Amino acid sequence: MNAIDVLSDLFLIIGAAFFLAGTIGLLRFPDVYTRLHALAKVDNLGLGFTLLGLLFRVEDVASGLKLVLIWLLVLAASTAVSFLIARRARRRGIAYWQAERQP
């Protein structure tokens, strides 16, 4: 087991941890705006670290470039869709979450 394999496994595990964090955030956060934040972590960091771990395993340049292309596509799509959903939710008057006032 050489250093390449160790690095690959390490990045894959970090990516899976971000997937877990994003899922927990989607379940626990109080409103749609904060849940967008959790989803952004999954899209950017979770998939990013997973693809970085897989990049150590590719055989040729073309398949590596395809992985990078998937990540860039997901990055752009995540940004655009988050903006659209947040703007639509705000126009529909969905209230922001506020912490309970301390008595």
Add this chain to the structure above:
Amino acid sequence: MNGLLLPLALFLLLNLLAAMVRVVRGPTAADRLLAALLFGTTGVAVLLLLAYAGGGPGLVDAALVFALLAAITGAAFAQRAWRREKGESEHERY
């Protein structure tokens, strides 16, 4: 050196199972759509892990299509499906 890929794919599938709770509970349609977008991204990751665990390079192309469809789904939802203005009918029917 494929020992880690299949357990990680299984772990991501368990994540999806947990995220189903948000689909059931989510108060607005947008919360359910966010869970669907999470399914899309996690499905991409699972397909890529399976592709490098011996599934063959075709799964990478399938993952690319999944990513594209998730983007189109989110944009179509925000621009078309969720467009009914507030005040017409307040209750969520979907």
